[in-house]
Every structure is written in C-alpha cells, then in structure tokens.
Amino acid sequence: MNIILLSGGSGKRLWPLSNEIRSKQFIKIFKKENGEYESMVQRVYRQIRTVDTEAVVTIATSRTQVSAIHNQLGEDVGISVEPCRRDTFPAIALATAWLKDIKGVDEDEPVVVCPVDPYVEDSYYEALKELSAQVERNEASLVLMGIEPTYPSEKYGYIIPADKEAVSSVDTFKEKPDAETAKEYISRGALWNGGVFAYRLRYVLEKAHELIDFTDYADLFAKYETLPKISFDYAVVEKEPRIRMLRYGGQWMDLGTWNTLTEIMAEPVIGDAVLNDTCENVNVINELNVPVVCMGLKNMVVSVSAEGVLVSDKEQSGYIKPYVDKIEQQIMFAEKSWGSFHVLDVEEDSLTIKVTLNPGHRMNYHSHLHRDEIWNVISGEGTVVVDGMEQNVKAGDVVTMQAGCRHTVSAVTELKLIEVQLGKEISVHDKQKFELDA
Amino acid sequence: MNIILLSGGSGKRLWPLSNEIRSKQFIKIFKKENGEYESMVQRVYRQIRTVDTEAVVTIATSRTQVSAIHNQLGEDVGISVEPCRRDTFPAIALATAWLKDIKGVDEDEPVVVCPVDPYVEDSYYEALKELSAQVERNEASLVLMGIEPTYPSEKYGYIIPADKEAVSSVDTFKEKPDAETAKEYISRGALWNGGVFAYRLRYVLEKAHELIDFTDYADLFAKYETLPKISFDYAVVEKEPRIRMLRYGGQWMDLGTWNTLTEIMAEPVIGDAVLNDTCENVNVINELNVPVVCMGLKNMVVSVSAEGVLVSDKEQSGYIKPYVDKIEQQIMFAEKSWGSFHVLDVEEDSLTIKVTLNPGHRMNYHSHLHRDEIWNVISGEGTVVVDGMEQNVKAGDVVTMQAGCRHTVSAVTELKLIEVQLGKEISVHDKQKFELDA
Numbered sequence: 030m031n032i033i034l035l036s037g038g039s040g041k042r043l044w045p046l047s048n049e050i051r052s053k054q055f056i057k058i059f060k061k062e063n064g065e066y067e068s069m070v071q072r073v074y075r076q077i078r079t080v081d082t083e084a085v086v087t088i089a090t091s092r093t094q095v096s097a098i099h100n101q102l103g104e105d106v107g108i109s110v111e112p113c114r115r116d117t118f119p120a121i122a123l124a125t126a127w128l129k130d131i132k133g134v135d136e137d138e139p140v141v142v143c144p145v146d147p148y149v150e151d152s153y154y155e156a157l158k159e160l161s162a163q164v165e166r167n168e169a170s171l172v173l174m175g176i177e178p179t180y181p182s183e184k185y186g187y188i189i190p191a192d193k194e195a196v197s198s199v200d201t202f203k204e205k206p207d208a209e210t211a212k213e214y215i216s217r218g219a220l221w222n223g224g225v226f227a228y229r230l231r232y233v234l235e236k237a238h239e240l241i242d243f244t245d246y247a248d249l250f251a252k253y254e255t256l257p258k259i260s261f262d263y264a265v266v267e268k269e270p271r272i273r274m275l276r277y278g279g280q281w282m283d284l285g286t287w288n289t290l291t292e293i294m295a296e297p298v299i300g301d302a303v304l305n306d307t308c309e310n311v312n313v314i315n316e317l318n319v320p321v322v323c324m325g326l327k328n329m330v331v332s333v334s335a336e337g338v339l340v341s342d343k344e345q346s347g348y349i350k351p352y353v354d355k356i357e358q359q360i361m362f363a364e365k366s367w368g369s370f371h372v373l374d375v376e377e378d379s380l381t382i383k384v385t386l387n388p389g390h391r392m393n394y395h396s397h398l399h400r401d402e403i404w405n406v407i408s409g410e411g412t413v414v415v416d417g418m419e420q421n422v423k424a425g426d427v428v429t430m431q432a433g434c435r436h437t438v439s440a441v442t443e444l445k446l447i448e449v450q451l452g453k454e455i456s457v458h459d460k461q462k463f464e465l466d467a
Numbered sequence: 468m469n470i471i472l473l474s475g476g477s478g479k480r481l482w483p484l485s486n487e488i489r490s491k492q493f494i495k496i497f498k499k500e501n502g503e504y505e506s507m508v509q510r511v512y513r514q515i516r517t518v519d520t521e522a523v524v525t526i527a528t529s530r531t532q533v534s535a536i537h538n539q540l541g542e543d544v545g546i547s548v549e550p551c552r553r554d555t556f557p558a559i560a561l562a563t564a565w566l567k568d569i570k571g572v573d574e575d576e577p578v579v580v581c582p583v584d585p586y587v588e589d590s591y592y593e594a595l596k597e598l599s600a601q602v603e604r605n606e607a608s609l610v611l612m613g614i615e616p617t618y619p620s621e622k623y624g625y626i627i628p629a630d631k632e633a634v635s636s637v638d639t640f641k642e643k644p645d646a647e648t649a650k651e652y653i654s655r656g657a658l659w660n661g662g663v664f665a666y667r668l669r670y671v672l673e674k675a676h677e678l679i680d681f682t683d684y685a686d687l688f689a690k691y692e693t694l695p696k697i698s699f700d701y702a703v704v705e706k707e708p709r710i711r712m713l714r715y716g717g718q719w720m721d722l723g724t725w726n727t728l729t730e731i732m733a734e735p736v737i738g739d740a741v742l743n744d745t746c747e748n749v750n751v752i753n754e755l756n757v758p759v760v761c762m763g764l765k766n767m768v769v770s771v772s773a774e775g776v777l778v779s780d781k782e783q784s785g786y787i788k789p790y791v792d793k794i795e796q797q798i799m800f801a802e803k804s805w806g807s808f809h810v811l812d813v814e815e816d817s818l819t820i821k822v823t824l825n826p827g828h829r830m831n832y833h834s835h836l837h838r839d840e841i842w843n844v845i846s847g848e849g850t851v852v853v854d855g856m857e858q859n860v861k862a863g864d865v866v867t868m869q870a871g872c873r874h875t876v877s878a879v880t881e882l883k884l885i886e887v888q889l890g891k892e893i894s895v896h897d898k899q900k901f902e903l904d905a
Contacts, residue, residue: 044760303790307783318813319773320794322482324787325780326767335757338771340778342763345745349762352741356758373811374821374885375756378862379845381821381885383812401863405841405887407817424816425839425889427865447812447819449843449885451863 030081030161031134031230033109033124034073035117036090036098036145042286044353045336046314050363053284054145055097058314060295069146069284071101080154085132088145089124099366100387107132112253118264119256122237123249125230130246136231139164142261143174143225148282148293156277160227163196169273171266172227173199175220177278181211184283186222186262188274193218196275202267220276226261236265287312287330287339287346300333310343316362335361335371360457367392368440373447380450386411391439394465397432400452404428409444413437414465435463468519468599469576469668471547471562472511473555474528474536474583480724482791483774484752488801491722492583493535496752498733507584507722509539518592523570526583527562537804538825545570550691556702557694560675561687563668568684574669577602580699581612581663586720586731594715598665601634607711609704610665611637613658615716619649622721624660624700628712631656637710640700658714664699674703725750725768725777725784738771748781754800773799773809798895805830806878811885818888824849829877832903835870838890842866847882851875852903873901 036054043053054069061067067075070088077084087107088098095108109124121142128134139161147153160172175188186204190197202222203214241256243249266272284290291312298304300315307325315321316334323331330346332339336358341349361372367390374381386392386409394414404413406426413420413428415436422428422438430436432452438444478491485491492507499505505513508526515522525545526536533546547562559580566572577599585591598610613626624642628635640660641652679694681687704710722728729750736742738753745763753759754772761769768784770777774796779787799810805828812819824830824847832852842851844864851858851866853874860866860876868874870890876882 045757303793305783305786305790307780315776317776319483319775319799320796321776321778322787322790322794323778324790325783326778329764329778331776331778333776337757338753338755338759338769338776340759340761340764340767340769342745345743345763348743349760352743352760352762355741356760358757361757371812373819374809376845376883379883381811381819381843381845383819403843403863403865405819405843405885407814407819407887407889425841427841427867429865445814445817447843447885447887449845451845 030084031140032086033142034088034145036088041350041353045334048336050093074102076151076154089120096365100364115256116258117261118259121261125233126246126249138230140230141227148284150279152279164227164229170232170271171269173274174223174225175274175276176223176281178215178221181208187214187219188222189219190274199272199274288343291330380455382448384446384448386440386444388440388443392437394437394463396435396461397459399454399459400450401432402430403449405447407445410441411444412439468522469578470524471580472526472583474526479788479791483772486774488531512540514589514592527558534803538802553694554696555699556697559699563671564684564687576668578668579665586722588717590717602665602667608670608709609707611712612661612663613712613714614661614719616653616659619646625652625657626660626712627657634713637712640705726781729768818893820886822884822886824878824882826878826881830875832875832901834873834899835897837892837897838888839870840868841887843885845883848879849882850877
C-alpha cells in the first residue's frame with residue numbers, strides 16, 4: 030500500500046504542548062504496551078506497519094516539521110515537503126508527483142491519502158487496504174471512507190450514500206451543517222467524511238495537469254508558491270462521478286482539543302503530579318521536572334511544558350485558540366532531526382540553551398553574524414569543528430566561538446551541551462550554513 | 468521602640484512560592500503604591516519605620532534565613548540567629564540577650580516581640596508603641612495584644628480579659644478551642660491572642676536565668692541546642708500575675724494559606740497570565756517568564772514558580788501541607804545576601820545554575836571536593852579570584868575551576884553567570900570556605 034499522510038497545522042489548540050514548530054501530532058501522549066509514550070504520528074506509523082509491513086509511507090508536510098518527523102520516525106520515512114502552505118489539492122498533487130518522480134512508483138499503483146491525526150483502531154488501516162484494493166480492482170476512480178457518525182456533529186462534512194451497503198456509490202456531499210441539519214442527514218444514512226481518498230496515481234496526476242501547468246515533480250515544487258489554495262474535495266471529489274464510499278464503524282476520534290485528547294489518556298497523569306482525593310475527572314500532563322500539585326479540581330485539564338501552563342475546564346479548553354494566538358512567546362523547546370533543544374534562560378543580551386545531540390548525528394556547519402557562543406559539554410563524547418579545526422570533546426570541555434566563526438558538533442555517544450549565546454541581536458534567523466569538507 | 472520580630476517556619480503552606488529556604492515572609496506579593504511588589508518582611512519593616520523612624524528592629528530567625536533577610540532589608544537590620552529551632556521562649560530569650568550584650572540596650576528599656584507575618588494596618592504598630600509605653604510606665608510586667616475576633620476561629624488561642632476596657636487585666640488564657648467553645652469564649656468578651664508581648668528587657672533576662680543556666684549572650688548561644696523546646700506562653704505568660712492586655716480592633720490577617728493570601732492581593736494576577744472571561748474569583752501568581760492560560764476556573768488559585776505548579780480550589784488550598792511534605796524537590800531558587808540563584812538544568816552528573824550577584828557583593832571564597840565548575844559570564848563586570856589569582860571578567864568570559872581549586876567572584880556592576888557544575892556527587896554540602904587575603 031502507498032499511503033500519503035497529510036500532516037498539517039500548528040496545533041495551537043493543544044498549547045502549551047504544541048507550538049509553532051511542534052504540532053499536536055508530535056506530542057508523546059499515548060501509552061504503549063511497554064509503558065513508553067508515543068506521539069500521534071508515531072502511533073499512526075506503527076499501526077500502518079502492523080497492518081502492512083510493506084507499506085510505502087509518505088508524509089506530506091511543511092519544512093518546519095521535517096526535523097521532528099525524522100526525530101520521531103527515523104530517516105527512512107518518505108517526506109514530501111511543501112515549500113509553503115497551500116490547501117489539500119496542491120499538497121496531494123505534490124506528494125503524488127513525488128511518489129512517481131522521486132520514489133519511482135508506477136502510475137497504475139493505487140495511493141491512499143489520509144490525515145495523520147485520527148485516533149483509530151488497527152481495523153481502520155485494514156479498511157484503508159480495502160480502499161486501495163478497490164482502486165486496484167478499478168471499482169471506482171475515487172474511493173472514500175465514510176465514518177459512522179456517533180452524534181450530529183457540526184464539525185464534519187457529511188457523505189450521503191446511495192444505499193446502506195458496506196460499500197456504496199455516493200449521492201451527494203454536504204459541507205459542515207448545523208446540528209439540526211446534521212440530524213436530518215444522519216436520518217438519511219449520512220456518514221462523516223473522514224478525509225480519506227484512494228485513487229490510482231495516474232488519476233490525480235491527470236487532474237493536476239488539468240488544473241496546473243507543470244511538467245514534473247521538480248517543476249511543481251518550484252511553482253508551488255504560485256498555486257491557488259484549493260481543497261481536494263472541491264477540486265476533485267465533488268466533480269467525480271465514478272466515486273464510491275466504504276463505511277468504517279470502528280473507533281475514530283478527532284483529537285483536536287484537550288477535551289477529546291484527555292478522553293483517550295490511559296492514565297489521568299503523565300509526568301510528576303500529585304492530585305488530592307477531592308479531584309474528579311482531572312488530567313495532568315507535566316513535561317517539566319518539577320511537580321504539579323492539584324487540589325479540589327473538577328473536570329479539568331492541567332498541561333505544563335517549557336512553553337507555559339494551561340489550566341482549563343475541559344469544556345472550555347476547546348476555545349483556547351484566540352488566547353494562544355495572542356501569546357508572543359519564544360519557542361522554548363524543539364525536537365530536531367539531530368536531537369532536541371531547550372531554552373533554559375533568556376536575558377537581554379544572552380540566551381542559554383541545552384542541546385541534546387543523538388548518537389551519530391551532527392548539527393549543520395554554520396556561523397552567526399551577531400553572536401558569540403560558548404559550548405559547555407555536560408555529558409557524552411563527540412567531535413567539534415571550529416573554522417575547519419577538529420577537536421574531540423567530552424564532559425567538562427568548553428569551546429568558545431566568536432561571531433563569524435564556522436562551527437559544528439557531532440555526537441559519538443549521546444552528547445549534551447549547555448550553549449550560551451551572547452550578543453545584542455540574538456535571533457534564530459542569524460545563521461549561515463556551510464558545507465563541511467569531509 | 469525595641470522590636471523583636473519572630474521570623475519562623477518553612478512556610479510549606481504557600482508552596483510553590485515558599486520552600487525550605489524561602490519562607491512565606493519573603494515572597495514578594497504585596498503591591499506598593501509605586502507599583503512594585505514587596506514581601507511580608509519588607510512590608511512589616513517599612514510599616515514599623517513609618518510609625519517609628521528610630522525603632523531598633525531585630526529579627527529572630529534561623530541561619531537559613533539570614534541571606535534572604537539581608538537581601539530584602541539590607542545590611543543594617545539586626546538579626547539574632549538561632550543556631551537551631553527551639554520554641555519561642557529560647558528564641559525570645561536569645562534575642563533579648565543579644566539586644567543587651569551585642570546591641571548594648573539598657574536593661575530598663577522596654578522590648579516588644581511580635582510575629583513577622585501578620586497583615587495589618589499601620590495602626591497595629593501604633594498599638595505596639597502603646598504596649599511599649601505601658602511597660603515603660605510600669606503598668607504591668609507583661610503587656611499583650613488582644614485581637615478583636617471576627618469569627619469563632621479554631622486556629623488561635625484566646626485571652627479572656629477581666630473587663631471590657633481598651634486596656635484590661637487578664638482573667639485567663641485558653642488554648643485553641645473547637646468552634647463551639649470559641650463561640651462561648653467570644654460571648655464572654657474573649658480576644659485572639661496575637662502573639663505579641665511587651666516587657667522590660669531585664670524581666671525576660673531574669674526569667675531566662677531562672678530556667679536556664681547561662682552567663683551571657685555568647686554562652687546562651689553556645690548552649691542553644693541543649694535548651695528544651697518550650698513556648699513563651701507556657702514558660703512565662705501563663706505564670707505571670709502582673710499582666711495586662713491591650714485591645715486591637717484594626718485589620719489583622721494571618722496570611723498562612725493561599726486562601727487568605729489571595730484575599731489581600733491588590734490585583735488578581737501577578738506575572739504573565741491570561742484569564743478568559745469565564746473565570747471567576749481566580750488568582751494567579753506566576754514567577755516564570757512563560758505564560759499561564761486559565762479557562763473556566765472558579766474560586767481557584769494558580770501559583771507557578773521554579774519549584775513547581777499549584778492549582779487549587781481556594782478552600783482546599785489550606786490542606787496542602789501533607790502533599791508538599793512528600794515532595795522531594797531540589798531547591799530551584801534562592802535569594803542570598805549577595806544576590807540570587809536559579810537552577811536551570813539538572814542532569815545525573817551536572818547541574819546548571821544562573822547566579823546573579825548584586826553590585827559590590829561577592830560570594831564566599833570556597834572550593835568543592837567533588838565537582839568542577841565553569842562560569843560563563845553573561846552580563847556585567849566583576850573580579851574573579853581563582854587559587855589566589857585575580858582576574859577581571861565581563862560578558863563572554865569563561866572561567867574553569869577544577870575540583871579543589873579555591874574561587875570567588877565579586878560584582879562591580881550587577882553580574883550574571885551561568886555556572887555549570889560537573890561531577891559524580893554534586894551536593895550543596897560539598898563546600899569548604901576560606902578567608903580571602905585582601
């Protein structure tokens with residue numbers, strides 16, 4: 030199975046665990062059988078592999094997520110990088126062209142597109158395989174997934190099928206309705222549109238060429254910024270007569286808010302927290318290494334990270350976005366392809382960061398115009414290159430770098446540094462990258 | 468007026484703003500007219516000075532508070548250091564001996580003892596002056612303050628006066644009663660015992676000599692650890708026939724819990740916090756530099772510091788102590804006589820701290836057996852001495868110190884350092900102090 034996972038969004042609704050560079054799909058909140066925690070993207074990737082060990086998985090996403098994806102899924106996962114955010118049609122067209130031109134997938138092969146963030150059982154991925162098989166058997170140009178609705182939601186689009194069979198043709202699509210209309214749709218047998226599409230690779234490429242003037246993947250990538258924002262539903266699905274829908278009745282949850290996310294937490298607390306016995310229906314997620322004490326709370330979520338603290342009534346938690354939009358907060362934590370960083374201290378003319386490099390990884394070779402840096406190695410072993418000079422480092426070593434000097438560090442074992450940045454204009458944008466001669 | 472302020476307690480009931488070394492009286496939570504915040508001890512000290520510019524103020528406290536007191540009140544305040552915690556009788560005896568032998572106060576002078584933590588109007592200190600004056604006029608051996616009760620509290624001792632005059636003799640003392648008994652006391656005209664005592668210096672010294680075998684202040688200090696734990700009420704007050712009580716009817720609050728403390732907050736929020744409009748009766752104190760977002764909270768207090776996060780129903784907040792007692796948390800923040808420190812990062816074999824030195828101050832000259840240290844100067848100017856070698860430092864300078872090497876730093880302007888400690892056994896107890904040759 031070729032599967033494209035659409036990984037979008039800044040996920041501010043799950044602040045302070047999500048931020049501009051850590052979308053909600055990267056929060057490690059799902060407890061695995063071995064007691065460790067995994068993120069949405071790790072869970073989905075693992076579930077796909079469980080159902081189809083041979084699956085070719087491609088993640089369609091923006092540049093800002095690439096480091097986090099490699100950090101969580103390793104280097105083998107395919108990534109179709111969107112140069113900027115357009116809507117789902119350009120994203121799916123680009124990822125489809127990427128599959129053909131970069132991965133060499135045959136135009137006859139079926140492709141399944143699905144969102145990266147539904148919380149589902151493994152049977153969902155069995156259903157995706159069935160969608161793929163139906164495309165392969167040429168039963169339709171497009172095969173969609175209809176989710177059996179559990180209540181008359183105003184949040185989803187609806188598909189009204191021609192009949193009540195497990196697989197049926199589609200009468201019509203309905204945009205997000207009000208609750209009353211949703212009830213009526215459901216009484217007519219409507220299903221939620223799960224945002225899943227299966228098609229033959231050639232089909233979407235042809236649709237793309239009809240709408241966009243481009244030659245191949247590289248050309249489409251180069252033109253991406255000029256493409257109009259248009260959804261796949263609007264550009265393709267609603268115009269396609271040879272369309273079918275497969276019903277999925279298993280668990281399916283949209284974990285977009287703290288209220289829904291806490292529903293599926295295996296235990297009420299992740300991290301260091303104490304709840305007294307007058308607390309009821311309280312979830313705490315604490316990413317810091319200091320304790321959270323909760324007393325007398327009812328129906329609440331408490332979420333603590335290096336970015337901030339959220340204390341919210343569960344119902345209210347869905348309305349967080351405008352408040353978070355107003356916060357002008359420096360990014361305090363990020364996972365990168367090579368490891369992670371934590372901001373420890375912010376002063377007017379200095380910034381102190383803890384950098385963790387994974388074994389075998391290294392930073393880009395780079396320099397800064399407007400700041401000096403000091404590395405204090407606190408654990409592990411590695412190699413530092415400063416202006417071409419190589420030097421082995423271990424805990425206790427100090428490396429000082431003036432503005433303009435080129436530097437990198439690679440980890441032999443897991444390497445941790447305290448990096449002190451000093452200067453009048455400290456900015457993540459003050460970075461020049463260079464090739465490192467082998 | 469000679470006034471002894473009893474400054475006790477670890478103040479765990481106001482965790483996470485108070486901790487083992489920062490008692491509640493040092494939390495800066497009271498807004499002054501100029502918009503700045505002051506602590507309980509700063510507020511009391513300022514109020515005393517307002518009422519009596521000549522007052523000789525002595526703070527009776529443990530060694531652990533000395534740095535914080537100097538940090539908040541300056542170097543001029545008198546401190547009677549208790550070598551260990553005994554009860555109020557030894558503490559008052561020691562401070563009284565200190566006044567005579569160290570400060571040279573005459574034995575005929577009156578002394579007023581009062582707790583450091585009542586939240587009161589300036590008129591309270593006018594009342595203390597009146598207590599002092601009554602002792603001076605020899606109207607009694609001991610003069611106490613009775614607080615007009617506002618409800619039948621179970622938390623306070625009661626004084627039952629002989630009559631209802633503003634100043635009266637005392638019939639009897641009652642320990643903390645249950646609410647029913649408290650009601651009955653109040654109906655008989657009882658007042659709360661405010662823990663205030665005024666006496667002639669000689670009087671308490673004589674009582675001390677009756678109960679303890681000692682010669683002078685130095686001898687009492689040396690024997691302090693061997694003294695029994697006994698309260699001043701039990702040892703002196705309840706046995707004294709020549710005793711009077713002055714009524715105080717002004718504002719008097721015991722700010723021992725979050726519930727009471729938040730009542731007197733001038734504004735509901737201190738620090739970076741956003742409350743949506745469904746919040747009611749919510750107080751937030753945030754000492755971190757990342758935001759707190761509150762949604763849909765009712766009757767709650769949220770308190771955030773480097774030590775941890777408290778989220779509590781206001782009523783419940785009074786029951787915090789046993790939960791905090793269980794927390795085994797490294798001290799993350801402390802005010803010292805020379806400035807302050809923040810723990811930024813804790814690893815198995817390293818600890819990273821931000822040190823702020825006030826201008827003109829310096830650390831002790833010291834060494835560590837089991838850890839190396841690195842100082843990264845991030846702002847200011849100062850002088851470092853390492854194994855007797857002096858060196859001026861400024862932002863960007865790095866000083867490395869091996870275990871065993873003697874070191875200190877003094878600040879010319881406010882000096883900030885990132886200190887990286889490295890070793891297998893990092894402990895605050897691993898410190899040898901030395902004299903620094905001028």
